[in-house]
Amino acid sequence: MGGCFSKPKPDYISEHLGAFRKEVEDENRLAQLSSGPLPGCSSDTTAHHPCAGGPFLPCGNQGATFSPAPRHVPSRPRCRALDAGATARTARGGFSPQTPAPSAWKHPEINPRWPRPPRPLAGGAGVLLEARGPGRTGARGVGWAGGSPPPRPPAVELKIEVVLPEKDRGKEELSAGGKGSPRAYQGNGTARHFHSEERLPAPHPYPGAQDCVEAAVCHVKDLENGQMREVELGWGKVLLVKDNGEFHALGHKCPHYGAPLVKGVLSRGRVRCPWHGACFNISTGDLEDFPGLDSLHKFQVKIEKEKVYVRASKQALQLQRRTKVMATCISPSAGHSSSTNVLIVGAGAAGLVCAETLRQEGFSDRIVLCTLDRHLPYDRPKLSKSLDTQPEQLALRPKEFFRAHGIEVLTEAQVVTVDVRNKRAVFKDGFKLEYSKLLLAPGSSPKTLSCKGKDAENVFTIRTPEDANRAARLAWGRNAVVVGAGFLGMEVAAYLTEKAHSVSVVELEETPFRRFLGERVGRALMKMFESNRVKFYMQTEVSELRVQEGKLKEVVLKSSKVVRADVCVVGIGAVPATGFLRQSGIGLDSRGFIPVNKMMQTNVPGVFAAGDAVTFPLAGRNNRKASVPHWQMAHAQGRVAAQNMLAQEAEISTVPYLWTSMFGKSLRYAGYGDGFDDVIIQGDLDELKFVAFYTKGDEVISVASMNCDPIVSKVAEVLASGRTIRKREVETGDMSWLTGKGS
Incomplete structure (x- = not known):
């Protein structure tokens, strides 16, 4: 048929739609037998929806476990683009987006277990889906994943176009240089093209009984509300949580450094790591606050005869981490190497988290990450704690990860100027790269000595x-x-x-x-x-x-x-590495930092900044502009920047959290203590078992501790809730309000 789209045959559709629905129902019933990987719920499977322009949320069940929680796996997801007033029309007859196409064997509108589709950046105007026949296993986001597929009838081609309301078309488009790029979402009403060849689905067969383990782990009365317990399950362990009368089962170790979460803090529907403050939603296992990149597995829980049963796949019990489902880049750089949709300058925590968040939120256009280093993004805080660690041991993600998710990394690439008027970055070797959105995360440069001999080789x-x-x-x-x-x-x-x-x-x-x-x-x-x-x-x-x-x-x-x-x-010490921005028009303060607002936006539209080189309004200090060069804060800022590239209007609100380790002893710190005027010590400094509260006036602004976990995480959670801790509360020595379990 070439490039034409033939009109679907109604008789053929009605004949096979009933058979397809029956296959889906059979698969769903089979999925109930296991908590293992569900079809399409892998980190490298993405389904494309005809209404991908709508703000669909990722499935909370990503990462290969079955969860009964209905709020994040709706039985009949609605097309929010249509709810917002979008109009749908089909070419030459066709169907509306709510009508199942014969080729969409794994369409999320029919099968709610299929992961949510990708969505565009701010300014997306529409979506065009090409479906080239039923049951094509070579199609991305479609194909057959289980059971016996129906016989393949003659190929049917379908064209669906969804146009957003006029009021949503005025947002700034994210096309390179504002041109009609084939990989860009346009702001002028043109449609976005998705091809059936975009991605090969990863096979995920349903695990049988031999691949799962199920057991009674406790009596329903063994846990009170607000309590956590680490329970044995087969050859692994699970974190069992009781909150508001409901039981939840999650991975028991923090994916960051492996801290036992049972020793953490349960509050406001999430558990906070006792070591470094990462937070995980107990209903989904999703990572909600940093540091770290991965989430927890969520396991199935049921109550029978006053006993709590947990069911989990053996693989999930071993992995103890879950990478969220990410979109795949459908805009290859070949032939378009001089422009990109998103350019990220700096491949530290802020840059990497920004790139991953974009993919997790469904962004499928080109992302380029450039760094002065010769290595892929790595765990920089470990450098000074373990000097002989090899680069490959420090890597945050393997190179296969970046290839699989279409995140391009330019190593040993130095940006020397940024032309904000023409949206172009110029590299040291003369290479020029156009962008539509820019994240500046250059980090800092270490200060050097100014005395004689400072250039000696050792x-x-x-x-x-x-x-x-x-x-x-x-x-x-x-x-x-x-x-x-x-x-x-x-x-x-x-x-x-x-x-x-x-x-x-x-x-x-x-x-x-x-x-x-x-x-x-x-x-x-x-x-x-x-x-x-x-x-x-x-x-x-x-x-x-x-x-x-x-x-x-x-x-x-x-x-x-x-x-x-x-x-x-x-x-x-260090200074912000922002010298290349001095003539760019991007605002810098007297010390060279990049001022941003709560959404990590600079003074230039479409340009964001994050990490050690920025000053931002710190929520816990009355929105005072502050520089917080912490690893954890860089993660949070990178995510907020990505969310606002997608017009989600997110704001930075995380509580600063840092840690260090010396001679086998760890010191933890939360808050922002700049300008403290008094220190209240509880415990024994000589024994290095203490809690230090830093106050300014009548308010506790930060806390540090050694050998008193999880007090720092508890204080961080209290500060994150918006509550002010008064000096008199910590002067008495009675810290029951901190050590109490639950909210």
Whole structure:
């Protein structure tokens, strides 16, 4: 038929529609027998809906488990584009989008277990679906996944066009350079093309009884409301939660670093990790607050004869993590390499989460992620905690992940200018790339010493895995000097004590962490370091680095002391890496930070910013503009930026949360303590078992602790709820309001 669309035959449709519905019903009944992977609920399966322009939400059941919760698996999802007043018409006869096409064997409008379709960015005007015949297993988002398909009749082609209301067409389009790109959603009423060849469905056979495990795990009265319990299930464990009289079963370990969630905090329908503060919805298992990238598996729960039964697939019990379903890029870069729909400058936490969020929300156009590093996105906080870790061990996602989801990563690619008028980024090698939406997440650049000898080959700032690996190698059995007693410097010093012959720390302040944790906590941590053979030179600076044959030999201090050094690691802070933006028209403050609003938008429409290089309104401090260079905060900002590229009007509201680990002891911190005027200590500083509340006036603005989990996570949850903690509440020493279980 070439490029033509023939009129469907009504007799043929009515003849096979009943058979198709019966097949779907049979599949759904079969799915009830298992909690394993459902058809289409894998991280690499995407179904395209004729009304993909509507704001469909992803299925809460992604990740291969059956959940009975009706609120996130509706039995009959409605087309919200049509509800909003969109009109549907078909070419040459055809059917409306609510009529099942013979080729849509896995259409979500008929089979509610099929995952939700992708949707466009802000400004999408319509969708055109081409369906090239029933039962084609080579079609993306369609095809047969189980049972015996009906005989293949003659090919029928269907054309469906959905046009959004006139009021929704005025939004800024997301086409490269505003041109009629074949991969762009247009703002002028033109339709979006999806092809049946877009994606091959991943086969997910229904697991049989041998692939699942089901058992009674407790009596209904064993748990009170607001309680959690880790229960055995087959060869694995499950987190059982009772909240508002309902039982929920989830993966029992945080996907970030494997923390036992049973020791976390249950509040407001979610559980918060006791180690690093990540939050998971107990009804869906979805990740709601960071750090981390993956969600939890949600398992089936039933009550029979006053006993609680949990059913789960063996595979899900082993994995303990679930990657959300993501759309696949249907706009290959071949032939269009000079333009992209979304350009992300910086491949740290903010950039990666932005790209993943776009895919999770159904965006299927081109995404380009560029980075100065030679590596794919990696876990940067680990660099200073474990200097000899190899790059492949730090990777946040394998290269196959980026290929599967169509996220292009340009390594060792430096953007030198941004032309906001023409929406174009220029790279150091002269390459130019047009964009429609831009995220700036360049991070920061480490400060360096300004004294003589600063360029010696064994003087380092820890920025890349290569920096960390080389510093660890050169320090082995030799004399190491660390300049700076902040988080990076102290983590490096702690790590090198077991490798180097000697470790010395040079710091301008009286105690380590003084500005961040206060003098009392800083002195207690300093004693811990001294007991581990670390020598401190406080209230002084480096005046010279003495070099012989290009290599550092001694560090000369302004106090006139000379320290032997075979390697020197400099950790004296960082500055935002925004020099390339100075002539761009994108606003910068006096320190070089990019000011953004709560939606992570800059002063230029279509340009967003996130991560260490931004200042933003901090909700917990009366929307005061703040820079919070935390790993967890970068995750949250990247997601908010992506949501607002999709016109979801999300706002940043997360509570800052950070952590460090030294000599096997972890310190956790939540809130924003800049400008604190008093510190209330509960516990024993000498034993390093304490909680420190930082106050400003009558208000607690942040908290730090060691060996008192999950108090910091509990405080973070209280602050996230919007409640103000008063100074008098923590002065009494009675912290029952914090340690109590439940909301």
